[in-house]
Amino acid sequence: MHRIVVDAMGGDHAPDEIVQGAAEASLQLTSAEIILVGDATVLGRLLPRMRHDGARVRVHHAGSYVEMDEKPAEALAAKPDASIIVAADLVARGEGDALVSAGSTGASVLACARRWTLLEGVRRAALAAVYPTELRRGEKDDPFSLILDVGATIDATAEDLVGFAVMGSAYAKLVSSNRRPRVALLSNGTEAGKGPPAIVSAHAALVETTELNFIGNIEGLDIPRGVADVVVTSGFVGNVVLKMLEGVSETVVRLARYAHKERLAWRLGLVALSSAIDQLKSITDWQQYGGAPLLGFTHPFIKAHGRSNARAITNAVKVAHKALAGNLCGNIARTMAELDERQQRRPRAGTTPPVPSGDA
Amino acid sequence: MTWSRRLSKLSSLPIKVGERIGLFDHIPPGLPAGARPPKHTFRWDLDKTYLRTEFDSLRDLAKSAVETAADKQAFPGATALLRALCQEGNRICIVSGSPTQMRQVLAAKLALDGIEYDEFVLKNNLKNILRGRFRALRAQIPYKLPAMLQSRIGAAAEAETLFGDDAEADAIIYCLYADLLANQVSIQDLERVLVASRAYDDDANRILELARRVPKGDVVRRLFIHLDRRSPSLGFRRFGPRLVPVFNYFQAALVLYEDKVLSARQVIFVALEMIDSKQYELGHLATSVQDLIRRGRLTREVALQLTAEATEAAKSGALSGRTDLPPFEKIAEAFRERVRELGGVQPVTWESAEPLDYVRLVDEEHEHRRTRRKQGLG
Numbered sequence: 001m002h003r004i005v006v007d008a009m010g011g012d013h014a015p016d017e018i019v020q021g022a023a024e025a026s027l028q029l030t031s032a033e034i035i036l037v038g039d040a041t042v043l044g045r046l047l048p049r050m051r052h053d054g055a056r057v058r059v060h061h062a063g064s065y066v067e068m069d070e071k072p073a074e075a076l077a078a079k080p081d082a083s084i085i086v087a088a089d090l091v092a093r094g095e096g097d098a099l100v101s102a103g104s105t106g107a108s109v110l111a112c113a114r115r116w117t118l119l120e121g122v123r124r125a126a127l128a129a130v131y132p133t134e135l136r137r138g139e140k141d142d143p144f145s146l147i148l149d150v151g152a153t154i155d156a157t158a159e160d161l162v163g164f165a166v167m168g169s170a171y172a173k174l175v176s177s178n179r180r181p182r183v184a185l186l187s188n189g190t191e192a193g194k195g196p197p198a199i200v201s202a203h204a205a206l207v208e209t210t211e212l213n214f215i216g217n218i219e220g221l222d223i224p225r226g227v228a229d230v231v232v233t234s235g236f237v238g239n240v241v242l243k244m245l246e247g248v249s250e251t252v253v254r255l256a257r258y259a260h261k262e263r264l265a266w267r268l269g270l271v272a273l274s275s276a277i278d279q280l281k282s283i284t285d286w287q288q289y290g291g292a293p294l295l296g297f298t299h300p301f302i303k304a305h306g307r308s309n310a311r312a313i314t315n316a317v318k319v320a321h322k323a324l325a326g327n328l329c330g331n332i333a334r335t336m337a338e339l340d341e342r343q344q345r346r347p348r349a350g351t352t353p354p355v356p357s358g359d360a
Numbered sequence: 361m362t363w364s365r366r367l368s369k370l371s372s373l374p375i376k377v378g379e380r381i382g383l384f385d386h387i388p389p390g391l392p393a394g395a396r397p398p399k400h401t402f403r404w405d406l407d408k409t410y411l412r413t414e415f416d417s418l419r420d421l422a423k424s425a426v427e428t429a430a431d432k433q434a435f436p437g438a439t440a441l442l443r444a445l446c447q448e449g450n451r452i453c454i455v456s457g458s459p460t461q462m463r464q465v466l467a468a469k470l471a472l473d474g475i476e477y478d479e480f481v482l483k484n485n486l487k488n489i490l491r492g493r494f495r496a497l498r499a500q501i502p503y504k505l506p507a508m509l510q511s512r513i514g515a516a517a518e519a520e521t522l523f524g525d526d527a528e529a530d531a532i533i534y535c536l537y538a539d540l541l542a543n544q545v546s547i548q549d550l551e552r553v554l555v556a557s558r559a560y561d562d563d564a565n566r567i568l569e570l571a572r573r574v575p576k577g578d579v580v581r582r583l584f585i586h587l588d589r590r591s592p593s594l595g596f597r598r599f600g601p602r603l604v605p606v607f608n609y610f611q612a613a614l615v616l617y618e619d620k621v622l623s624a625r626q627v628i629f630v631a632l633e634m635i636d637s638k639q640y641e642l643g644h645l646a647t648s649v650q651d652l653i654r655r656g657r658l659t660r661e662v663a664l665q666l667t668a669e670a671t672e673a674a675k676s677g678a679l680s681g682r683t684d685l686p687p688f689e690k691i692a693e694a695f696r697e698r699v700r701e702l703g704g705v706q707p708v709t710w711e712s713a714e715p716l717d718y719v720r721l722v723d724e725e726h727e728h729r730r731t732r733r734k735q736g737l738g
Contacts, residue, residue: 001641001644027590030639033644040702040703044655044708045708048592048593048594048597048655050592051589051590051591051592052590053590054587054593054647054648054651055607055640055645055647056644057647058651059650059654059701059702061702061705063703
């Protein structure tokens with residue numbers, strides 16, 4: 001039985017939608033136990049209103065919670081009994097196996113970083129995000145590609161980027177049922193020598209790995225095309241890219257609204273396209289994906305969107321369950337160990353054998 | 361040939377054939393003359409309460425009809441609970457909406473499970489069809505209520521506990537039965553309920569007559585509704601604290617332990633049967649305890665008292681031979697931990713329940729069934 005801890009107080013629609021989503025997950029996942037962390041009185045009043053399995057949903061009391069607009073470090077310091085800390089603690093103590101939260105990203109990442117340990121061989125954790133693309137992938141024609149890191153590690157070294165590639169590939173393999181996910185480094189050109197030193201070194205290291213399906217560097221415009229299934233970048237760049245992509249999507253919607261108001265012909269055109277737009281919306285609906293993972297720790301953490309509704313939470317819990325059932329963390333640790341072993345066996349490039357000293 | 365002549369011709373067939381095709385009603389004989397009345401009567405529904413039955417679609421119905429006794433599955437813990445209730449002085453009465461044609465298979469299933477019962481009433485749908493009473497095929501109140509009243513007239517116990525499910529109108533029927541016995545529903549009100557439930561006139565008159573004759577008293581202690589459809593338990597709150605919706609039979613056993621009907625040892629046996637089913641683990645049982653406390657259906661004190669008593673029972677050899685289980689101290693700790701997890705949360709309190717408007721409840725139930733049929737959910 002997999003025990004999935006859910007921060008019931010985190011998110012714009014918490015706790016109602018979070019509890020509803022977890023309740024639904026308890027009906028769909030018969031081999032899981034859901035642990036709702038939050039105000040036990042509030043959660044105890046909500047659960048009986050919803051269809052759920054009372055033997056598979058339990059409540060763990062937490063006295064407070066971090067608001068979405070609070071500063072993460074300050075909030076965690078001021079509220080040691082916040083639901084996200086209590087939830088991360090439960091997992092750290094072995095009373096839960098995975099964590100799902102739709103609350104403040106900063107507070108969630110910080111709580112995990114403070115309470116959990118990194119997998120052996122992993123230097124830094126990476127927060128991933130999913131983005132709908134033109135090309136699809138895997139057995140289920142998944143329209144989402146994975147971008148990591150999008151903010152957990154601001155400045156990444158070449159070794160960090162290689163680690164992100166391994167973690168992203170393991171996740172995509174499992175969640176998108178994609179046997180050999182195409183992994184790429186985000187750079188300012190497709191040539192191997194383009195980009196800052198960390199990218200160039202990471203490229204050189206990734207080219208030599210047989211464990212990954214590394215396709216080289218890609219440019220920003222390749223992300224929405226879906227050229228790669230896993231896009232690897234540093235947290236700083238990843239965050240900028242993600243925000244820009246979200247901004248572009250919002251602008252397109254606003255422009256469509258403008259067109260709708262401006263001319264009758266444009267309005268008719270949009271009406272004619274409405275079913276296609278709806279279809280597109282359903283294909284790229286992020287709620288069906290549930291959430292994106294924080295990778296690198298000994299336990300899976302699925303960060304659901306702050307605006308998550310019940311459906312998105314159900315799917316986030318299902319993703320967490322899939323990560324546990326597929327031993328995601330174990331797979332990452334194994335691949336990292338294999339990479340490490342190979343690197344140790346291989347003579348380092350640019351190094352010369354030690355020259356015996358004259359005194360010896 | 362008229363229907364009544366056909367019926368009389370069929371009735372002249374040998375009794376065994378008549379039983380096989382479900383021609384005869386099995387009116388409970390009641391107690392023999394001079395016998396002591398039972399202390400406690402437990403009334404059980406079968407499908408979706410004791411047996412895991414699917415009849416939401418025609419395919420499910422067909423599958424259920426051809427299943428053998430060995431194919432039929434009881435819910436985990438239900439057999440252990442029912443066996444624990446089969447004690448001297450208790451009376452086990454089964455009233456099921458399954459057709460009388462299923463009697464042999466169902467009786468064989470109960471025999472396989474080692475369940476001894478005093479009454480076993482099934483619905484004579486063949487008779488309803490032959491008489492052209494198609495409305496009666498689906499009717500619940502006009503079938504179950506007289507069956508229970510008749511049973512009580514035959515053997516009136518000091519206390520009664522009823523087990524049903526959330527698939528049909530069990531909660532309404534059981535509460536109506538309990539309130540009738542407690543003189544909280546008048547004959548005039550019952551008449552209105554029977555009109556709302558579309559009972560045929562002769563059936564309604566029979567029910568009214570039984571209601572006048574039945575030995576009265578506030579005897580129904582508990583009503584358990586097995587949440588087979590996982591209906592929101594809040595929907596049953598209007599029926600008052602006496603009715604307890606349960607997700608599984610460990611929860612029912614816990615409440616019966618609080619009611620002093622079952623001992624800690626008997627509760628353990630229900631738990632063991634559930635663990636043996638492989639559908640439940642220790643964690644699920646501990647979570648079931650927490651769920652009852654949160655809903656105000658079990659007190660923390662009773663939960664902790666159970667763990668203490670169960671630990672003693674385990675030490676005395678109640679679990680001898682069970683090497684596959686974690687040490688009982690660990691089980692007790694899991695239960696205590698779930699209670700602790702709730703922090704200082706205040707359990708749900710019960711205000712005095714308002715009298716139920718049964719006519720409205722019946723109308724709502726009909727509407728609900730219509731909606732489900734439209735959605736293709738049976």
